[in-house]
Amino acid sequence: MTDRELLLEAIRATEKAYAPYSRFRVGAALLARSGTVYTGANIENASYGATVCAERTALWQAVLCGEKEFDTLAVAAVQADGTPIAAPPCGICRQTLSEFSDGSLRIIIGTPDGLRTFTLRDLLPEAFGL
Numbered sequence: 001m002t003d004r005e006l007l008l009e010a011i012r013a014t015e016k017a018y019a020p021y022s023r024f025r026v027g028a029a030l031l032a033r034s035g036t037v038y039t040g041a042n043i044e045n046a047s048y049g050a051t052v053c054a055e056r057t058a059l060w061q062a063v064l065c066g067e068k069e070f071d072t073l074a075v076a077a078v079q080a081d082g083t084p085i086a087a088p089p090c091g092i093c094r095q096t097l098s099e100f101s102d103g104s105l106r107i108i109i110g111t112p113d114g115l116r117t118f119t120l121r122d123l124l125p126e127a128f129g130l
């Protein structure tokens with residue numbers, strides 16, 4: 001699967017977002033080493049604090065299916081007016097992803113002009129670990 005194909009999966013996942021408060025829709029597509037792609041979308045909550053990001057819903061779905069090794073995560077976001085916007089993973093998602101990566105996980109961020117590629121280590125150079 002190419003980076004662009006994975007990003008398209010993330011873009012499609014934005015349609016599944018539950019975002020009645022912010023109307024900021026985020027989609028994620030996580031490519032496991034097995035070759036399976038797991039998608040996620042942000043799920044908001046009236047308490048705001050209980051809101052869950054797209055990256056973590058994708059990761060949790062993958063882990064619940066027995067996956068623990070991942071190759072690439074693609075993230076896409078759409079603003080309330082439908083305009084695409086770059087949305088790198090938040091700090092909580094970076095730390096959560098680090099539980100299942102030595103930092104080499106590739107992260108693709110969709111932008112209005114295409115895509116940008118990082119590693120998890122780029123975005124979280126000193127991850128907490130026990």
Ligand SMILES: [Zn+2]
Pocket residue numbers: 053054055056089090091092093094
């Ligand atoms: Zn997040």
